[in-house]
Every structure is written in C-alpha cells, then in structure tokens.
Amino acid sequence: MSKTIAGPEIERLIQLLARLPGLGPRSARRAALHLVKRREQLLQPLGVAMAEAAARVKVCANCGNIDTRDPCTVCTDPARDQSTVVVVEDVSDLWALERAKALNAAYHVLGGVLSPLDGVGPDDLTIRRLVERVAAGGVEELVIAVNATVEGQTTAHYITDQLADFDVKITRLAHGVPVGGELDYLDEGTLSAAMRSRTRF
Numbered sequence: 001m002s003k004t005i006a007g008p009e010i011e012r013l014i015q016l017l018a019r020l021p022g023l024g025p026r027s028a029r030r031a032a033l034h035l036v037k038r039r040e041q042l043l044q045p046l047g048v049a050m051a052e053a054a055a056r057v058k059v060c061a062n063c064g065n066i067d068t069r070d071p072c073t074v075c076t077d078p079a080r081d082q083s084t085v086v087v088v089e090d091v092s093d094l095w096a097l098e099r100a101k102a103l104n105a106a107y108h109v110l111g112g113v114l115s116p117l118d119g120v121g122p123d124d125l126t127i128r129r130l131v132e133r134v135a136a137g138g139v140e141e142l143v144i145a146v147n148a149t150v151e152g153q154t155t156a157h158y159i160t161d162q163l164a165d166f167d168v169k170i171t172r173l174a175h176g177v178p179v180g181g182e183l184d185y186l187d188e189g190t191l192s193a194a195m196r197s198r199t200r201f
C-alpha cells in the first residue's frame with residue numbers, strides 16, 4: 001500500500017479515475033493532478049457535465065442505445081433508413097460504426113453476447129426486444145455486426161434461429177483482410193475466412 005500524499009477528496013478522485021478503462025493508478029494520478037491544477041477550466045466544467053449526464057442518461061427501450069432521451073436520437077432520426085437494423089454487442093460498436101459512416105441505418109444494441117461460461121443467457125440480452133421489433137414489421141434487413149469471436153458467432157446463430165419464421169433478410173459483416181493489411185502478417189483464421197468469403201472482382 002503506497003503512502004497517501006493528498007487529502008481524501010483528491011485521493012477519492014484518483015481512486016475513481018483509476019477505475020476508468022485504460023487508466024491505471026499511475027495515469028489516474030497524472031490525470032487527477034491535471035484536473036486539480038486546471039480546476040476552473042477543466043475540473044468544474046467536467047464535474048457539471050458528469051452530474052448532468054448522470055442525471056439524464058437513459059437506455060433506449062426500443063434499441064438498447066444509451067442517450068439522454070428515450071426513444072434515442074438514432075431511433076427518432078427521420079433521415080435514417082429505419083428498415084435496416086444493425087445488430088451490435090455494445091454502444092461502443094454503434095459509435096465505431098457511426099464514426100466509420102458505414103451505413104445510414106437504425107441499430108439494436110444487444111448489451112453483450114451469449115456466454116454460458118459467464119452465465120450470460122438470452123434473457124440477459126435484448127434479443128426478445130429485437131424479435132419484437134422484427135415482428136412489428138418495417139424491418140427489411142438485419143445486419144448482424146457482432147464481434148468475430150466464438151461467443152459473437154454463437155449469438156449470431158441464435159438470433160438467426162429466433163427469426164427463422166420472419167420474412168427478414170439477415171446479413172453479417174464480411175470477415176477477411178483488413179484495409180491496408182498484408183497477407184503475410186495475417187493469422188490463419190483470418191486468411192481462411194477471407195478466402196472463403198472471396199467476392200467477384
């Protein structure tokens with residue numbers, strides 16, 4: 001246990017910052033010091049922004065996205081193609097796809113993937129709500145954009161089975177050579193998946 005070098009308020013700030021992804025105790029100390037040195041320009045506005053976010057953040061009952069309104073900004077955007085729904089594991093994936101401007105579509109955030117070993121079953125995810133959305137009509141294509149992990153693919157198959165009776169086109173992301181990737185550096189799984197899903201030139 002290292003010696004305490006600041007008052008309890010600052011120590012608490014460091015402890016909380018250290019829980020953020022990508023920040024260890026050392027970088028949390030550095031961040032805390034940066035904040036307290038700039039308390040007017042940074043620490044106070046950050047505190048206000050955090051309090052406002054904490055008070056207003058909601059989970060969209062329709063799609064599972066996180067926003068300050070329910071239904072969320074994505075679900076209520078008239079400029080989006082609401083007949084195409086991209087199914088993702090987490091809000092971070094939704095944000096990544098939006099940054100890539102990949103598709104002007106609606107989303108469905110599962111809240112994780114099926115993982116029997118970790119005790120995550122279908123009822124822990126928003127799969128039932130997804131089936132309801134498809135059953136309600138208006139969804140023509142479901143793009144399953146889960147991670148290319150065993151759990152991700154198991155989840156994709158489970159969702160496909162649940163929707164077998166509905167007239168909806170189900171697609172998935174291509175697996176293969178990353179843009180700018182060199183074949184020599186790819187693992188065998190990626191290379192063989194790329195070969196299997198080859199497309200016409």
Ligand SMILES: [Zn+2]
Nearest residue numbers: 060063072075
């Ligand atoms: Zn939504």
